[in-house]
Amino acid sequence: MAEPEIKPTVAADITALQGVLDQTGLFPSEMLPEMLAPALAGEGEAFWLTCHMGGAAVGLCYTVPEAMAEGTWNMLALAVRPDLQGQRLGAKLVAAAEARLRQAGQRILIVDTSGTQDFDAARRFYLANGYEEEARIRDFWAPGDDKVTFRKAL
Structure with a gap:
């Protein structure tokens, strides 16, 4: 490859x-x-x-x-x-x-993603790459779909 x-x-x-x-x-x-x-x-x-x-x-x-x-x-x-x-x-x-x-x-790089099960892999990806879950806003994208913000200090 x-x-x-x-x-x-x-x-x-x-x-x-x-x-x-x-x-x-x-x-x-x-x-x-x-x-x-x-x-x-x-x-x-x-x-x-x-x-x-x-x-x-x-x-x-x-x-x-x-x-x-x-x-x-x-x-x-x-x-x-x-x-x-x-x-x-x-x-x-x-x-x-x-x-x-x-x-x-x-100084800082953030990324937002969904809190639904469909985005489990995305959340695992950010955690595996040194990001920390910094915030969660319930029902942000839609009812039952939280906005999850990850943060990494540069």
Whole structure:
């Protein structure tokens, strides 16, 4: 198996990443070009990273600064093509985002997920990668669906 390569997302990655989104259901893939546009234009601080395997874009990570907070960032999206999940590609994407933030002198990275059973694997993933459950807002997403916030000091 080829070694994964994590790089800033470029326009040429969009089609393959839309396929990742279609396969994972993270969010509607037609939203991706508009969401990526500011980063591709070099506007703002938010950044996207893409995981490449054998030259193909197979995963993404999207991280933004938290408004009105000093050195706190939020990982809004993390996805890896389902046939490649379990190979630590998500962990490599997260580690690359953390390294970039650390190098820039940032302090904290947070991530929100659902408290439902469907998201057990996501919560285990963050715990296994050094995140701690920091907060839980009951019934946030919907009745019976808590918002679970994980935090990691950089």
